Amino acid sequence: MALHRFLKTRICDYDYEQHFGGVYYLFLRGIEPNSDAGIFNARPTKAMIENLDALISGELNAIETENSDTNEGNNQQMGLGF
Template sequence: MVFLNLKSYIQHKDKWYIVDYKSNYLGDTYDQYSQTAMFDAMSDHHYFLQYHIYLVALHRNLGLRLKDYDYDTHFGGVFYLFIRGMHPDFASHYGVFYDRPTKSVINYLSDNL
C-alpha cells in the first residue's frame, strides 16, 4: 500500500496528529457539544472506526518515512473538531473530541488489516 496523499493530519513539534473537522448539528447551544454528546455522535456516525483506519494509515506511512519512528514518541493523538460547538471562550470543553489509542491497539489493527 502507498499513501501518497494522506490528508487530515498535522505535525506539531515532533508529534503527528490526526485532525478531522465535523459540521454535525448537535443542538443550538455550545453545551450541546459536550464530551458526552460528541461521544454519542462519534458512535452514531462510526467516527471511531474512521479514525482508527486513518491512524493505521498514518502509522504505516510514518513507519516508512521516519527512520526512527516510534508510535509512543511521534504520535500525539486524534482530534475531532465539531466546528458548530467550538468557541474560543470555552477552550476545549465544548466541540473538541480527543483520543489517543494505545500502541498495542494500533499495532494489532495494523497487523490484521
C-alpha cells in the same frame, strides 16, 4: 492507523511513543468560545494501533481481537464493534 503506517515509512527509527501525538476531531458546529465543546482528542495505545494494523493487513482476525482482554476497553472506547 493510517498516520502510523505513513510515519513508519517516512521516519527511520520510528517509535510510536515518541512520534505519534494523537488525534483531534473538531466539530465546527459544536465549538464554543472558552470551552472544550466540539473538540475531541485521543491517543490510542500502541497495542491497539498495532492490532488494528494487523487486522487490516489480514494478519489477525476479528475473533482473536474480540477475545483479547488487553484491547477490550480500547475497542469500546474507540467505538469499534469487536
